[in-house]
Amino acid sequence: MWIPLLAVLTAGLVSLQKCPRGPAGPLLGVARLVAAVVVPGLCQRPDNRCALSNAGTCTSCLAVGPECGWCTQEDFMIGTKELKARCDTVVHLINRGCRADFIESPKVSVMVSRNEANIQVTPGEVSIQLRPGSEASFMLKVRPLEKYPVDLYYLVDVSASMHKNIEKLNSVGYDLSQKMKNISLDLHLGFGSYVDKTVSPYISIHPGRIHNQCSDYDLDCMPPHGYIHVLSLTDKIAEFRSVINKQKISGNIDTPEGGFDAMLQAAVCQSHIGWRKEAKRLLLMMTDQTSHLALDSKLAGIVIPNDGNCHLKDNVYVKATSMEHPSLGQLSEKLIDNNINVIFAVQGSQFHWYKDLLPLLPGTVARQIESQAANLGDLVVDAYKKLLSEVKIQVDNIDKDINVKVTALCPDGSRKTGLEGCKDVKSSAEILFNISITLKECGTGDRRTYVMVKPLGFNESTRVNINKRCACQCEEGIKSKRICVDEMSHDAQMSNCKGSVCGSSDEVSSEQCKMQKDHLICNGQGDCVAGKCICHKTKLGIIYGKYCEKDDFSCPHYLGNLCAGNGECEAGKCKCFAGWEGDRCQCSLSLQKHCINGNGQICSGRGTCLCGRCRCTEPSSLGRLCEFCPNCRTACSDKRNCAPCHSNSSQMTLDQCKTSCAYRVHYVEQSSECISDDPNHFRIFSIIFIVTFLIGLLIVLIIRQIILQWNNNKIKSSADYRISAKKKDNTFLPTVCTKTVTYRRDKPEDININTSKFQGNETFRCNS
Structure with missing residues (x-):
């Protein structure tokens, strides 16, 4: 047709x-x-x-x-x-x-930066332009250097059960430096110690043991601590040995230790530890027990999540008693961000516990140490060689609209998909990774973003800048006066076109990405692009807000909800919605009615109301409503100056007295102080009197009846002991030794009873 x-x-x-x-x-x-x-x-x-x-x-x-x-x-x-x-x-x-x-029809493009600062990981930066449904690829080259500088930080469990292993560390420093010469020509050593959180039930808080937890071992111990950074990374082996010689042990009372708490601090406190940017970073954790995980600290009443920041003051971790232990995901993120490889050196049966954690902590190995750490030197060398022989890729900050595919081209000719990487890689071998990035859809996110491609354990990475071409340069192309969309911003700001050329907005200063002038750009949790903050992605939750000042994970929870569901989390503190208060936004403002006294004052004007309870701010005030204040100004002291005014002994004029010291009088009708003549009052009095009299009379009768009943029972019980002659037992017969004496009360007779002494050799007889 x-x-x-x-x-x-x-x-x-x-x-x-x-x-x-x-x-x-x-x-x-x-x-x-x-x-x-x-x-x-x-x-x-x-x-x-x-x-x-x-x-x-x-x-x-x-x-x-x-x-x-x-x-x-x-x-x-x-x-x-x-x-x-x-x-x-x-x-x-x-x-x-x-x-x-x-x-x-925007073209897909890949532009590789020519200004290469990286040595081991190239390229250092790639810019990609994508449109929905398109894909772009580039090759990433990783080439580990030979005899790379090494920073080795010893993080040692100094509980009492580890005292023999600590003594062995004295000789490890020199032996290890000799064995590492074949691997690295520049070795720096550091040292830190940890025990556990210094609160019950992790340590004994008995006054006699709080400063010496290991009295059961008959040893002089140092006080318990969460984490102490003892020695920064140095190439002076003698200084390392001197610190080990002075190290004392400590103790606690529960089996798990606070190792992960200390490990996170050692990872993020780079300036304190002295991690070098150009060095391979190794953290050796030496222990014989498991470690506490997140939520364990709730046993001690610690509920604030770990914020993942450095909290060392005078080389001591000061937040051990106020923040929770880190989670495995949080710990893994911080280790990767700071390019740190971990070696678990474990003694005893707990080795398998740490071995099971390796899939959750990329870039870590576990080794079992012998008695008194005899194999510690060989252990470190073997673990370091294993870490060098494995090259894996980690991709961070992936937007939900972007898909990243990684294919490893290993030196042995094999191809590994995903993030598995290559194993048994020889030194100075070159490993290639094919990185393919696809824009699935535009979504509602920012038009410019980036992903970070980082080989685990390397201090170099590749930044991939992605420009999403989701909109046309001129949206209404059939009109003579075109309207263009600025794709650089999420809000799609509008600007006019002249002819067929679209104008672009001026670059906005990064100062617009600061909440205040003295604050960090995007609060240190995002990047400033075209005057707007692009918040970082994290496994802990979502970071959001105009200045990346909000998140959904670092504030305290209440009944399982962040800020009780009644507020937002800003800078680690709950910002409550209208009508709510409290550090977790758990209290309604309607509870303030419980803080108001009889005069309508909140907490008697001497405190603040929080969650329906008064917190007295006046030092000398007390009471549920802060109503008692012995040292506060009273009504007499407040009106002391008005007394001379009203007694005409003051220099103040009458008008001034009336203004500043006016009488506060409430007039009522004059009434008699006598009993009212109202007949209702007499009637009520009479009724109360009669009822009271009757109740009293009834009580007296009841008591009298109880006494009579008690006396009757007593008389009846005495009569039961009388024996009637008629009721005598006729079967009763006197024995041969029984005498019956009969006498009359009206004619008493003298009864002479002569009792002779009974001789032991005489036969017993009855006297007649």
Whole structure:
């Protein structure tokens, strides 16, 4: 059906073109219009998703696919208002009469920086322009150097059970420096010690043991501590040995130690430790027990999450008793960010506990030390060689709209996909990684972002800047006065065009990325791009806000919710919404009614109300409402100056007295102090009197009845002991030794009883 129609239209158009000018002129224009609209549409292939998308804007057209383009030529498709006809493949748009310089179709580009400061990881910086659905690739080259400088920091558990291993460290420094000569010509050693958080139930807080936790071992111990940085990294082996000789042990009462707390501080406090930028950084953690993890510190009432920052003061960790232990994810992030490889040197059965953690902590190895750390020197050398032989890639700050694919081309010819990397790599061997980046969609995020590609354990990385071309330069291309979209900002600010050239906004100073002049750019948690902050991505949660000042992880929780769900987290503190207060926004302001005294004052004017309870700010005030204040000014002292005024002994005039010392009098009607004559009062009194009298009388009768009943029971019990003659037992017969004496009370008789002494050799007889 369509083929004959197409043939007729084509033949008609050819015949009309041969006609001379005249009445057929308008007909020729109509025919050309029909051919321009209908014929290309009939010739579209079914797989041309650009033309079939019905995209009505340039931005929606570019989002269809990387092969699509948008024609902004004003006289293109003249006579029709169908904007969807402007979206097609670039080739089809040109064939349909759109000039190439009026076609919006951003190209995918990869630009490698030529200013290379990196030595081991190249290139150092790559800039990529992507449009939705497009992909760009580049090669990353990693080449480890031979005999690279090494910084080795000993982080040692100094609990009482480790005292023999600590003594062995004295000889390790020199032996290790000799063994490392074949690997590195520049070795620096440092030392730090840790035990656990210095609160119950981790240590004994008994006054007799708080300063000497290891009294059970009959040893003189140093006080317990969370983490102490003892010696900064140095190449002076003698100084290292001197510090070890002076090191004392300490102790605690629970089995796990605070090793991860100390490890995070050793990783982030770079200036204190002395980590060198050009050196391979190794952290050797030496212990015989497991380590506490996040949430363990809740047993001690510590609920503030670890913020991952350095908190050393005079080389002592000062936040050990106020912040939680770090989580494994947080610890892994800080180790990678600071290019630190960890060697777990574990003695005893807890070795397998640390070995199971290795998949969660990239760039770490675990080794088992022998009794008294006899193999410690060989352990460090072997672990360092293993770390050098493995090259893995870590990709950070990945936006949800971006997909990154890594393929390792190992020296042995094998290809490894993902982040597995290459193993058994020899020194000075070159490893290639193919990095492919795809923009899945534009989403609602910023148009400029970046990802960091970093080989684990290396102090060099590659920054990949990504420019998302999601919108056209001029959105409404068919108008004479075009409106352009500034793609550099998330808010898509508008600016006018002159002709066909779009203006661009001036670069904004980085000062606009600071909340205050003395603050860090984007609070140190983001990058300033075109005057706006692009917040860093982290595994702990989301960092957001105009100046990256907010997050959803560093503030205290209440009932499982950050800031109780009634506030936002800013700089580690909860900023409560209207109507809420408290350090966790857990209290409603409606509770202030419990802080108001009888005079309508909050906490009697001597304190503040928090969560329905008064906190007295006046030092000498006390009480639930701060109502008692022995040393505060009283009403008499406040009005002392008014007494002379009203007694006419003051120099103040009458008007001044009335103004500054006016009487506060409330007049009431005069009433008699006598009992009112109201008959209701007498009636109430009479009723109360009668009721009271009757109740008293009833109580007296009850007590009397109880006493009578008790006496009757006593008399009856005495009569039970009398034996009636009639009731005597007739079966009773006197024995041969029984005498019955009968007498009369009216005629008493003298009874002489002569009792002779009974001789032991006489036979017992009854006297007659």
